[in-house]
Amino acid sequence: MSSDLGKNIRVTIFGQSHSAAIGAVIDGLPAGEKIDMEQVRDFLGRRAPGSGSHVTRRKEKDEPVILSGLINGITCGAPLCAVIENTDARSKDYDALRYVPRPSHADYPAYVKYEGFNDIRGGGHFSGRMTAPLCFAGAVCKQILERRGVHVGAHIAAIGSEKDEAFDPVSVGPGLFEVIAQKSFPTISDEAGERMLALIHSVAEKRDSLGGVVECAATGMPAGVGEPMFDGIENRLAAAIFGIPAVRGIEFGTGFEAAEMKGSEHNDPYSYEDGKVTTRTNNHGGVLGGLTSGMPVIFRTAFKPTPSIGLEQKSVDLKQKTDVSLVIEGRHDPCIVPRAVIAVEAAAAIVLADFLI
Amino acid sequence: MSSDLGKNIRVTIFGQSHSAAIGAVIDGLPAGEKIDMEQVRDFLGRRAPGSGSHVTRRKEKDEPVILSGLINGITCGAPLCAVIENTDARSKDYDALRYVPRPSHADYPAYVKYEGFNDIRGGGHFSGRMTAPLCFAGAVCKQILERRGVHVGAHIAAIGSEKDEAFDPVSVGPGLFEVIAQKSFPTISDEAGERMLALIHSVAEKRDSLGGVVECAATGMPAGVGEPMFDGIENRLAAAIFGIPAVRGIEFGTGFEAAEMKGSEHNDPYSYEDGKVTTRTNNHGGVLGGLTSGMPVIFRTAFKPTPSIGLEQKSVDLKQKTDVSLVIEGRHDPCIVPRAVIAVEAAAAIVLADFLI
């Protein structure tokens, strides 16, 4: 179903941008797992970077309240449900939009699908706000993965034309993930981060928006995990990642660049290192035939520019059946990529935990 | 499961490259649908282009035999099973490879996952040969879609650095699909096709291989089809497409390019045309929030270069636990992209039929 993710660990997301609350039910977690709520809060805090104020304008505490599934902070085998209240929803911003779909938002197809009954306030169920419960579930899965030696990290690889350094696909590891997680702007190179921030500010001033790319890596996955054909690591990661609003593409390892390489360049030779089979390069991004190879799993996700911009746009009035002009009011991120970094980490953690448990 | 695809129309693929037969079971087809086997054979024929001999060296008739589900060529509601015999399997080519995984093939992770019991002959269940039953299922779904006004077409967008023209994302349609389907080398521009073929030949002579990009479009999908979050058009198409061997990336609409665009450039303004809501551009690739917008669905798939190359490569002997050199004998495509075109069409047709029925 649309709001369900996973097979063994199944995450159900509910809520709309402006409903009473949003939340997640996580079924299938192993019993006996300690969930450190401080760590969960830290992770969610990275999504809502009150500090910088550079990126998001909506203030929301995003404090998850546990309704079930934990006893004294330890999983009991029953579904874990957490709820996050929607406290800062200014619904009146959206009334004018009921019949005037915002370009490149889901408004128009949702209007058709739900025959006008969809919740238009803040994008309803299509809102980026729905990544908050996703990130909660990801935070839980990350703790479970880390206990098993699997670490997931991500950074902003690009915003507009400004690029960060890439992960080293062979040696990337939890140390670097930790360093990035501490930063208010998650890039490897601080200097690249500053350039990105400057770009965001300059575009925001023009009431325009920017897209970007997030690179994510997972280390410690044993070899041979996954299934061939339609249920492999790439299939499931891709299906999950496209659940994050504004994602337009995903590529593993060298990805689209691989299309321009020769086999002799792209193939990753095997060798034994400390008695363990490894590849000397990692163009394959840790996945072969849908299965992990034991090398870091690496993928990149493309995000389109935030469709909500302050400039006048052309749209239609679905009631009057006429063309109209539209100026979107309200608060909008000029670039959602910095916040999307942890949504990518979260989705990856859920999928990998699902495969591993 | 690994070999299952779809929800309402469910396709199960079975077989290995060198098993007695390969095949597909398609459950959930509407009853009363005429399946034109001539059209099915034509479609499968595009996968095995005996004509050009430029690309594949394995000769196989790929004649599907219907075991169930059709009565006088019409679906009866029971699962449709078709089987394709494997007649031209030279299994001895692979004996030397049991403990020496071919770089960038699934051999090593499969060895770990299946504890050495996996079928190494021709890549077993991981072989590109498994796209034959996928294409059969796609051929069936294409007929069902076309009867409902939905057409799916694809072409080689790039091989190595040589590029074809792109589909016009607004006006692309069945006429062009038809033209491409008639060509022995499926590009829009014949001249680009010739350059690609020349490149393939030159690389093949050096016993090396090439990757490429396939662009696929589907027209006629009504607006509002799909589900939000994890069960949308992109999620399901991506999950299916990554089931085709050698796929490394997928992008919708402007895809990774969107990451470098501003919102004002990327947003597709709405307007009424002949009483129908359309967008003047189609950067969104026909999908917004997981739902179709009514515009053509457009996506691009990156394929890595064929991992089987004739050059000496470094690998390991899993039994002796030593590093070894490896030269792969046997028949290999220097570039699987021309054959992959219809696998992409097939996977797309299955997914879209699944959503539409």
Place this chain on the structure above:
Amino acid sequence: MSSDLGKNIRVTIFGQSHSAAIGAVIDGLPAGEKIDMEQVRDFLGRRAPGSGSHVTRRKEKDEPVILSGLINGITCGAPLCAVIENTDARSKDYDALRYVPRPSHADYPAYVKYEGFNDIRGGGHFSGRMTAPLCFAGAVCKQILERRGVHVGAHIAAIGSEKDEAFDPVSVGPGLFEVIAQKSFPTISDEAGERMLALIHSVAEKRDSLGGVVECAATGMPAGVGEPMFDGIENRLAAAIFGIPAVRGIEFGTGFEAAEMKGSEHNDPYSYEDGKVTTRTNNHGGVLGGLTSGMPVIFRTAFKPTPSIGLEQKSVDLKQKTDVSLVIEGRHDPCIVPRAVIAVEAAAAIVLADFLI
């Protein structure tokens, strides 16, 4: 997953008997459906019959709070989440039971499965309390079904050896359902109900418990709904009904009695009535080959006696690995069948709505 039910309409149940709250997420509801919360509350009220006090001793208001999915009481297409607070949980009753499994409860297998981390308070996730969110989801689905002419009703067919009249399998309908729903003790024959109540009281006085049978019918289902083999009406109803605690058997139509009938007695002859194909008898219980026949769907569900009894029982101490005696303290229904009636209705409504939508 364990707490998920349904395919098109998917219900996810969460909570434990003594967690902060319990609840349900319902995904896939059609948009634009008015949900009358008064009717929902009435339905839930039938589960917690404060009036009679004859059956349950736990007092709980069971007021569902809607977190998402409804706008002004109308479904918006997003998952509908409702939460019910657990206010009357006396957890200390259960501390002594951590290592001493109650006979015929799930305590022991849950201890093994969850390695002792399961929530033992009130039976945790295995508690009959989990039928409250199930009933909420059922109440929602009933309204959706009724709008489409499908009505679901149930009554107590037997408690211990005391039997109610049976539904007339041909003429049963919404009028009778309505009459039963108004009763504080849901039997067709008031006199049978009084005998059952007397039996419950007499057994309760001896600190013992009773089982029984619930008969359920659904009218108005069109013919031809369902799927053959493993996804038919019976398969899915059975899978749902066994999700209600204490269920030990399910039978459709004449059920186990059919095993003693001859074909000539059991077969239901067809005839046209008012231009509609009907059967003159309904031994088949409205389902043939997994598909609805257009006749009322009828099934019976057997419930075992409440395993919590006040008498001394033999058990084991899992920590000391010794045999011990056990007396269960706390509040327990001497017979859960009266409350189970609406759980059966709810599960049936969810399954049938899932098939119909």
Place this chain on the structure above:
Amino acid sequence: MSSDLGKNIRVTIFGQSHSAAIGAVIDGLPAGEKIDMEQVRDFLGRRAPGSGSHVTRRKEKDEPVILSGLINGITCGAPLCAVIENTDARSKDYDALRYVPRPSHADYPAYVKYEGFNDIRGGGHFSGRMTAPLCFAGAVCKQILERRGVHVGAHIAAIGSEKDEAFDPVSVGPGLFEVIAQKSFPTISDEAGERMLALIHSVAEKRDSLGGVVECAATGMPAGVGEPMFDGIENRLAAAIFGIPAVRGIEFGTGFEAAEMKGSEHNDPYSYEDGKVTTRTNNHGGVLGGLTSGMPVIFRTAFKPTPSIGLEQKSVDLKQKTDVSLVIEGRHDPCIVPRAVIAVEAAAAIVLADFLI
């Protein structure tokens, strides 16, 4: 989907009674499992007891041909596909029935669902013949289970009013299963078997038919297997068993009888035996809260009398829209219960293997 069963081990059944072939695809089998085809054939032989001729009149060799998934008789991790040719199909028997549904068969609802395109020859996809591939899959799963100490056996508990002895729910085991499997008529008591046979013959002479009950047991399942609520042992076994044609009911342990017992009678006290937790009685049938208790899993399945009888019956003509009389020609089992015994074993083996792997 309708023809799919299972989650980790997924069985897909295809074919119709009179299609070219029928078969099964089994995905998710562990690699490295030896499948003894002699044992498979023996198991399938029990379904088609040519010997006695007392029960079935259709002669079919039912020789499964393996198309994929086995290498030298050992599973390789790829889907295992087996096909059984339909050689003895006399299709002309059915032509007269296209518009005259046979009472208590699936003909009428299938006609509605598939708009007349369904395969009516021999019941099509609804035929008892479809249990042949189910039994193949069951034979494979039985071997995998037995290697892990789990044994599944079944017998005819009743035919019409004639009853066999019941399994001892505590001490039942593989020895007795073996003895029953050797018999041409699978009862515990030979004398009961003779009475049943005599009854079948006498009813067959009157061109009438009989139903019955199959009792099935599985021993060796460890405690704690299964999931609570909707994905437990009972839910999944019930959903599978109702996939066998003519099943009308299923009950676990004491089943419907439990409804007439008191808690003090029904509860199974625990005790330690040889350091292992056991119950002294097994009224719970080896399942509590959806989870195995470690005691034998026991359930009973009710079969209705074969709906195909030689007597004149009343039906309708769907084309003329009139009432008509019908006499069914062709070969029909007067009682399918003897053959259903191994279908029940097979379905149980698939479900339990799915839980255990």
